[in-house]
Every structure is written in structure tokens, then in C-alpha cells.
Amino acid sequence: MMNRQRIxxxxxxxxxxxxxxxxxxxxxxxxxVFLGRQQLPLEQTEAIEGLLSGYAPDILIHAGAYTAVDKAEEEADLADKVNHLACAEIARYCRHHQVKLIAISTDYVFDGLSEEPLNEEAPTRPINRYGITKLEGEKAIQKICPDAIIIRTSWVYSSYGRNFVKTMLRLMDEREEISVVNDQVGSPTYAADLATAIRDILKAERWVPGVYHYSNEGQLSWYDFAVAIKELAGKSCVVRPISSEEFPTMAKRPKYSLLDKAKIKQTFGLEVPYWKDSLQSMLAKINSQNSK
Incomplete structure (x- = not known):
């Protein structure tokens, strides 16, 4: 019997x-083996190699990150440690021990000034601290462990954790009217779909290193997304479109960050679900969890 690989x-x-x-x-x-902050505190970069050695992985999926986009403006050093320096340590470990590495990055490495879907060769020019630290992490991985796969994704949501969909559902229950920006365009990513894509890459016949883009199919604004959440969840709250200028945040957001997914689809033969179908799946999952 074949030995099972450790991920x-x-x-x-x-x-x-x-x-x-x-x-x-x-x-x-x-x-x-799933490691949270307790088992692998990414900000303690000097401890990472020793901790990973204790688990002896064959494959490492690096999904951990500092993701508080606005807070990163004030906690730039911490964000850099977690998103950049920890990536360098993980990449070093993977290279030294011949471990396959898949690392997750973000559409926030772009400035949002493009007018067409962004492929992997599009110039990176992040406009906030979070994006800067994620890009530095990408560069460290590519330099230290060129055999790694890096997947940039956008607008991630799930039935787990905190995210836009769950925030909208809560606000729509609490308020009669909400305002959502309509001038930031991209595509959401249901984390369950991204997980499936990663599994399919691991099962693919060949390992092709490099940077890839993954989000659900389709193009929309945050406002469009909120309206769809309202309709599919059967909420009565009024959703009003506003501009980014009317909703200032600590960190700037890219106005346009739609990812071109041709490369990941062609390389690994992936089928990418349409955003609205995935949203429907996630809402159905939440409903079944709530009714238990």
C-alpha cells in the first residue's frame, strides 16, 4: 500500500x-494536519522552521495571513511579519526539504487602474499596506522557492469566519436601508470553490510552478453583490449604491481587480463556477446549518 502524503x-x-x-x-x-495561530504563530518568524520540522510535511498549503486590510495601515510591521517574512521562512523550509508549496495571495497586489481582466503578467502596484506585504511575500516565495505555486484570489467569503456576505446578512436583518459601494469591480470567491481548485491541482498529473489567478466567474461591483445577497436570501432591506468617496476607509481599495483565470483553467483543466451559483450554494449551506 502506498504511503499517504502529509499535507x-x-x-x-x-x-x-x-x-x-x-x-x-x-x-x-x-x-x-491543520495549523492555527496557536500551533504556528506566523509573527514568530524565527520559530517557523523548527515548528514545521515537527510536522514533516510533503505538501504545504499556506493559507494563513494577516487579512485586516484597514488595520494593516496602523500595524504595518505585524502585517509585514505575517504576510512577508513568514512567507520567506516557509519558502526556505520547503526548498530545503523538497516540500511542494501552494501559497495564497490577493488581488490587492494591483492598483485597480486596469480596464480589462488582470492576468498573471499584469504589473503589480499595491495601493495599501496589506497589498504591499502580500506582494513582498509573493516575491520572497518566488525567489527562495521557485517551484512554488502562488494563487491570487479576491473577495473571499464562506459560511465560516467573517466576510462580506455574512456582514450583509446581519446588516439586512438589523437595518431598513444600507449603502454599498458601486465603483469597485471584481469577482467574489467562494472559499469552498478555491479549496476544490487546490485539491484538483494536487491531484493533477503535473506540478506547474508559478503565479495563478482564481476567483469565481463573472464581473460585478460590491453593490451588485449585496443586491444578489438580498434577493437570494429574501431580505426586504433597501440597498443603496454609493461611491468609494462617500464611504472612506483607512486603506484604499483597488477600483478594478477582476482576475483573468485562463491560465489556471488551461494548466490544470479546472472548471470555475459562476459567482451567483456559488453564492446560492453558500446561502443554502448557512440555512441548513441554522436549521439544525
Whole structure:
């Protein structure tokens, strides 16, 4: 009988980590270990190599990150440690021990000034601290561990954790009217779909290193997304469109960050679900959880 490969997943309690746990735990091919902040504190960069050695992974999925976009403006050093320096340590470990590495990055590495879907060769020019630290993490991984796969994704949501969909559902129950920006365009990513894509990449016949883009199919604004949440969830709250200028945040957001997914689809033969179908699946999952 073939030995099962060991997969170590960071960010165990995050949205993607939680979806990976649901998806991979029953897989006969792999022995999965999920590490949260307690088991692997990413800000303690000097401890990372020793901690990972204790788990001896064959494959490492690095889904852990500092994701508080606005807070990163004030906690730039902490965000840099977690999103950049920890990536460098993880990449070093993977190179030294011949571990396959899949790392998750973000559409926030772009400035949002494009007018067409962004492919992997599009110039990066982040406009907030979070995006800067994620880009530095990407660069460190590519330099230290060129065999790694980096997946940039956008607008991640799930039935787990905190995210836009769950915030909208809560606000729509609490208020008669809400305002949502209509001039930031991209596509959401259901974390369960991204988890499935990662599983399919691991099962693919060949390992092709490099940067890839993944989000659900389609193009929309946050306002469009909120309206769809309202309609599919049967809420009566009024959703009003506003501009980014009317809703100032500590960190700037890219106005346009729609990801071109041609490369990941062609390379690994992936089928990417349409955003509205995925939203419907997630809402159905939440309903079934609530009715238990």
C-alpha cells in the first residue's frame, strides 16, 4: 500500500482553512494536519522552521495571513511579519526539504487602474499596506522557492469566519436601508470553490510552478453583490449604491481587480463556477446549518 502524503495547512481557522478541512479530511490519499495561530504563530518568524520540522510535511498549503486590510495601515510591521517574512521562512523550509508549496495571495497586489481582466503578467502596484506585504511575500516565495505555486484570489467569503456576505446578512436583518459601494469591480470567491481548485491541482498529473489567478466567474461591483445577497436570501432591506468617496476607509481599495483565470483553467483543466451559483450554494449551506 502506498504511503499517504502529509499535507500541512496553515490558517486552519480561516475561511479557506476551514473549507479545506471539510474537503480534504476524508481523502484517502493524504494525511492532513491543520495549523492555527496557536500551533504556528506566523509573527514568530524565527520559530517557523523548527515548528514545521515537527510536522514533516510533503505538501504545504499556506493559507494563513494577516487579512485586516484597514488595520494593516496602523500595524504595518505585524502585517509585514505575517504576510512577508513568514512567507520567506516557509519558502526556505520547503526548498530545503523538497516540500511542494501552494501559497495564497490577493488581488490587492494591483492598483485597480486596469480596464480589462488582470492576468498573471499584469504589473503589480499595491495601493495599501496589506497589498504591499502580500506582494513582498509573493516575491520572497518566488525567489527562495521557485517551484512554488502562488494563487491570487479576491473577495473571499464562506459560511465560516467573517466576510462580506455574512456582514450583509446581519446588516439586512438589523437595518431598513444600507449603502454599498458601486465603483469597485471584481469577482467574489467562494472559499469552498478555491479549496476544490487546490485539491484538483494536487491531484493533477503535473506540478506547474508559478503565479495563478482564481476567483469565481463573472464581473460585478460590491453593490451588485449585496443586491444578489438580498434577493437570494429574501431580505426586504433597501440597498443603496454609493461611491468609494462617500464611504472612506483607512486603506484604499483597488477600483478594478477582476482576475483573468485562463491560465489556471488551461494548466490544470479546472472548471470555475459562476459567482451567483456559488453564492446560492453558500446561502443554502448557512440555512441548513441554522436549521439544525
Amino acid at each position: 500541512v495547512i496553515t490558517g486552519a481557522s480561516g475561511q479557506l482553512g476551514s473549507e479545506l478541512k471539510d474537503l480534504l479530511s476524508g481523502e484517502p490519499l493524504w494525511d492532513c
